[in-house]
Amino acid sequence: MKEYQTITEVSGPLVFAEVDEPVGYDEIVEIETPAGETLRGQVLESSEGIVSIQVFEGTGGIDRNASVRFLGETMKMPVTEDLLGRVLDGSGRPIDGGPDIVPEERRDIVGEAINPYSREYPEEFIQTGVSAIDGMNTLVRGQKLPIFSGSGLPHNELALQIARQATVPEEADDEGDEGSEFAVIFGAMGITQEEANEFMQDFERTGALERSVVFMNLADDPAVERTVTPRLALTTAEYLAFDKGYHVLVILTDITNYCEALREIGAAREEVPGRRGYPGYMYTDLAQLYERAGRIKGREGSVTQIPILTMPGDDDTHPIPDLTGYITEGQIVMDRSLNSEGIEPPINVLPSLSRLMDDGIGEGLTRADHADVSDQMYAAYAEGEDLRDLVNIVGREALSERDNKFLDFADRFEQEFVQQGYETNRTIEETLEIGWDLLSMLPKDALNRIDEEFIEEHYREEEPEAVAAD
Template sequence: MKEYQTITEISGPLVFAEVDEPIGYDEIVEIETPNGDTKRGQVLESSSGLVAIQVFEGTEGIDRKSSVRFLGETLKMPVTEDLLGRVLDGSGQPIDGGPEIVPDDRHDIVGAAINPYAREYPQEFIQTGVSAIDGMNTLIRGQKLPIFSGSGLPHNDLALQIARQASVPEEEEGDDDEGSEFAVIFGAMGITAEEANEFMDDFERTGALERSVVFMNLADDPAVERTVTPRMALTTAEYLAFEKGYHVLVILTDMTNYCEALREIGAAREEVPGRRGYPGYMYTDLAQLYERAGRIEGREGSVTQLPILTMPGDDDTHPIPDLTGYITEGQIYIDRDLNSQGIEPPIDVLPSLSRLMDDGIGEGFTREDHEDVANQLFAAYARGEDLRDLVNIVGREALSELDNKYLDFADRFETEFVDQGSETNRSIEETLGIGWDLLGGLPKQELNRIDEEFIETYYPEDAESETAEEVAAD
């Protein structure tokens, strides 16, 4: 191990040093300041005679007299099953006052890419207890399903609700899943101290911390650490899933802060910026994170991702949500108008999408009518939304009785199906039951997306007599 005192420049979170031997990309560095403090960093760029080092703890106190030591290895995460119940900082160091981590192994945080041939197609339902997700945009084990939100919206409340309620329903568990447990990895990037306290209070109050590993990077922590936090979280998730057989749900918030850190580092490196100043490689960087979700043939566990991002200006064409949408399998939209109406959680199901939903519901997973009910609810709510615009022009009195039924349906859908509060945990049977109650407000003839067998079985008996006369009138 060689030690250098050849720092030539300090720029933002970066330190540049001259070297006389080849240095590996991503190699870990220790920098000792003149006052005796030691800071860790990582080689960001290596060329002949010069290296650029990103410093995790910030460059304060570092000057040209500081010593630089290259450790000859990449950054690794100490992994063990005992991490469950622990709270760590963004670089994987315990901050909960507990004992030091005694690892079973140390894994490279970059991870190993899953061989596409070895990937198992995601087909198993995860119950979040949130009707707008379970019923309309179902989350599947091994999927990556982001939440698109905006500044000031309650996406953190939704993240906490999913973290404490997410489970694999008993009827979903087959022989291959016998003995599998559920765990949550929570990676917070660039959040405020107030948000961090809210998260921890909720985890401790509900007991969710016992099955969780929390990585906490605060807003006043170095931006460079934000680029490490999701990789630490995903490395832990892969260990628990593929070596210990857990079904792991990874919640990452806020990916916008992560991308801002990439932009800050890119500016310090004087890189040529891409769209809106973000690095041109941001798509590749995000893909390296999101593609670490999945299942592997022959392994019990799974890694499911629920990344959360706040869209700047509520603009879903912004580079961060735009690139995320290309990589992931759908998105859940948090709506500002629904939030202003007091709907909790304010999920807008119409632009939301889960591309793997059809493969994870139906016979063998949940009730067979799930797909038909979801399609009919989508169609009826979309028609009600269109009619709301028409009402603003011609008034409700100008609409037919059937159109008024759809308007009532849209109102009830938001207040009874979507709105459930942050403490309500609904089973998939309860969710579908509410859906059928809502569809009972429409004539049978309007249920053209549901199999006749299901209509005869589940259509509310008392609803038929109420709508028969109205259908005849129309």
């Protein structure tokens, strides 16, 4: 291990140093300041004679007299099953006052891509307890399903609700085994101290922390640390899933803060910017994170991702949601107008999508009529939304009796199906029962997307009104 005192420049989060031997990309670096403080960094770029280093703790106190040591290894995450119940900072160090982590092994945080041949197709249902997701945009084990939100919308509350309630319902096998355990990895990037306190209070109040590992990168922490936090979280998830057999749900918030960190680093490196100033390689970088979700043949566990991003200006064509939509298998969209009406959670099911939903629902635990009910409610709600626009022009009195029923359906769908609050945990059976209650508002001949067998079994006939005595 060689030590250099050859720093030539400090630019934002980056340090540039001259070297006389090859240095590996992503190699870990220790920088000792003249004041005796030791900072950690990572080689971002290596060329003949000079390297650029991104410093995790910030470059304050670093000058030309600082010493640089290259450790000859990439950054690794100490992994063990004992991480469950622990709270770590954005660099993977405990901040909960608990004992030091005694790892079973140390794993490279970059990870390895899952061989496509070894991937198992996602087909099993994850119950989040949220009707707008379970009923209309079902989450499947091994899927990556982002939440598209906006500034000021309650995506944190939804994330906490999913972290509390998410379960993997499984039928016991012939030997009575009920399957794998469920764990949550929560990676927060660039959140405020107030948000961090809210997250921790909820985890501790509900007991969800016992089955969770929390990584916290705060807004006043160095931006470059945000590029490490999700990789630490995913490395931990892969260990618990593929080595210990857990079904792991990874919630990452906020991907927008992560991408802003990429843009800051790109500007410091004086890279030619891409769309809106973001690096041209941002698609590849996001794909490296998202594609770590999945299942592996012959392994019991799974890694499922719910990345959360706030769309700048509520613009879904912005590079961050745009690229995320290309890589992932759908999206859950939070709506500002529903939020202003007091709908909790304010999920707009019309632009939302789960591309793997049809493979994760059907016979058995999730009921054979699930797909039909979902399709019919989607069509009826879409028709009701169109009629709302028409009512603004011609008035409700100009509509037919059938159209008025679809208008009423749209109102009740929002108030009874989507609206459930952040403390209500609904099973998939309860969600579908509410769906049938709503669909029974419509005439039977309007239910053209549901098998007649299910209509006869579940349709609720209106009770005849009592005839008043003369």
